[in-house]
Amino acid sequence: MAVEPVRRPGRPRSEDARHAVLTATLELAAESGPAGLTMGGIAERAGVSKETLYRWWHSKTEVVLEALAHYGDEAIPVPDTGSLAKDLRVFMRATSKALDHRTRQLLRTLAAQSAADPTFADQVREEFIARRRAALAEVLERAVKRGELAPARAAVTVDFVFGSLWYRLIFGVGSLDRAWADAVADSVPGSTAEP
């Protein structure tokens, strides 16, 4: 049974255009940051008309969201070493490693738009934030089942990890390097003992 063999009439959406837009967004975000990322700029860089841009994405945030989703979907795998301490280490270090310049710029763009507009915040939360939370929650869930972690603590831990990340990213309060990753991993009770 084919999943979607239907072909609607009319010229089909150009995959080239879509790809060019997402690529241009990543490039521009990396180069100029949130402030320099404009719809007109993306369109020009991508060799795409503004109308096409607005047809498929209703705002800058949506473009960034999709660009980021495409780029970083498998960057951080969900580890399963059998030990919470090790799992957290792996997860945090992978997270830290994924935060290169380009990604930080994209995330800052996401944060800026989300802070300014609750509607977009909802979208970002559901389509991006939730995925990351789920990945970490999976790791913690296993630890809870093994009795390594109190259930109540699992919940706040997710906030802790990502809260720290965004807080530092947005306000520049401290680094997001490997030292940070390890410090965060170690601070989760029950994972401190075995370094």
Add this chain to the structure above:
Amino acid sequence: MAVEPVRRPGRPRSEDARHAVLTATLELAAESGPAGLTMGGIAERAGVSKETLYRWWHSKTEVVLEALAHYGDEAIPVPDTGSLAKDLRVFMRATSKALDHRTRQLLRTLAAQSAADPTFADQVREEFIARRRAALAEVLERAVKRGELAPARAAVTVDFVFGSLWYRLIFGVGSLDRAWADAVADSVPGSTAEP
């Protein structure tokens, strides 16, 4: 010796104008949120010329920063009950209580601008974030001296508390009410025992 008896020539700065600007900023932020808060709008609402606005504040962020500082400076006192658990409870509940609609809108404006522009982020960090961190650090420091808290844990705790706050504020990931305040307070080790 008088502290500052100097009187520069010319018309002195209008205190009325300054006050009107800060009030207008608070009002507009509460009404329209980050997206609707413009320099032109503030000037108009305050009955002040844009010239005057830009003379004393170099950017929207500075205005918001000062408006916020004025409004919420003594809102959250630094508690000293002799017990980390109690101190944290008081601090977190006061923090939660201070986060009314207006304040959240202002904080979101700060976050949006900071995420978009690292220079503003620096400013926000130095003039606003740092003060809050210092207040919490003072509470934790005392606990460390009493042997209630490991020094290493004190550092990450500050990140935890404020990270959670901004994370939830920006992306709408969960509430910021009294339940949240208590959950955060309880999750700091050594303060869990006594509810």
Add this chain to the structure above:
Amino acid sequence: MAVEPVRRPGRPRSEDARHAVLTATLELAAESGPAGLTMGGIAERAGVSKETLYRWWHSKTEVVLEALAHYGDEAIPVPDTGSLAKDLRVFMRATSKALDHRTRQLLRTLAAQSAADPTFADQVREEFIARRRAALAEVLERAVKRGELAPARAAVTVDFVFGSLWYRLIFGVGSLDRAWADAVADSVPGSTAEP
């Protein structure tokens, strides 16, 4: 010998589409005037694709031109009463009568496009203006042959009649009613005497 018995292969042009386009053009012109008459609008109203529109007409002007030709081709017959004064009266009154709201909107569209683009002006002149001029010229020619009109005056009279019409139509300088028609007819020398 049949004039055009050839039948090219492939699907023949849809007469329905052609008719729908011309009708839609007339309707839209009457409703929204030159400014509101767009190719996309015509296509949509006619239930025809833009592709089809552009296949058969290369510009808005061509569509309007054909719509107008279809509608008003026999509206103004060439009178031949034997008297210049009477012929002119009939011609001018018929002209005036043909200038209902819809026709005026169409003519204004033609004028707008012609003024903006000399190439279209050429087309309009050859395919529309020339026909009207020829009709009037025929009437005047007969008068010249009868000795009622000086040959030199015949030439400028055509300019006079149609110039006045377009001038008033475009700039709203005076009416185009029966009074105007009579005034114009009467002002041609040799036709004034007999009212």
Add this chain to the structure above:
Amino acid sequence: MAVEPVRRPGRPRSEDARHAVLTATLELAAESGPAGLTMGGIAERAGVSKETLYRWWHSKTEVVLEALAHYGDEAIPVPDTGSLAKDLRVFMRATSKALDHRTRQLLRTLAAQSAADPTFADQVREEFIARRRAALAEVLERAVKRGELAPARAAVTVDFVFGSLWYRLIFGVGSLDRAWADAVADSVPGSTAEP
């Protein structure tokens, strides 16, 4: 008594900007005609922001109108030789002479916009057309007073002269040179006799 010595507060309107806009409009109209004359283009050529353009002129037509008024106000003087025939000759030849390439482009722009939008047509009529009509009407009035021209004929003559001009200009029906000027002048009864 000074006509307008009042000085409103605020930065006064820049005469430089105004002049640059009108000049740029004339240049662009001459170069590219009605179709190539855009608000953005005018702004760029004039070194003026689009906001300034729209602050003072609400549409392209208004800019063109003012540009034309400035340029051609005294181009065609009202002659008074004492003879209708001579006056008309002078007036028509001056009119013809004033119709250089640049002016024709401007007039065509005016016509295009007027045909498309009756509101602008009203404006053009009152602020531009009316002045020309008044000039010619003055000449004819004098002839009527001298008994050279029937009052009824004076009215249609104005239509005739300008109708012919615009008709030829818009649709390219014949020239607008000296031969045309003389032919039109001669065709007015009472002025034909004396060449």
Add this chain to the structure above:
DNA sequence: CGGTAAGCGAGACGGTACGTCTTGTCTTATT
């Protein structure tokens, strides 16, 4: 009766102009 070829709808596309908005600077007269 099946192949071939053009017409047709739907609708995406690059391009360009539109008119509005906000930012930060400036130039006045007034206080």
Add this chain to the structure above:
DNA sequence: AATAAGACAAGACGTACCGTCTCGCTTACCG
């Protein structure tokens, strides 16, 4: 010197229309 009033350059925004394109489907004929 500071103010209000407000004009200004710069440039992003989101919309509209243009004319072209690429699809799948339809309607004829012709062999």
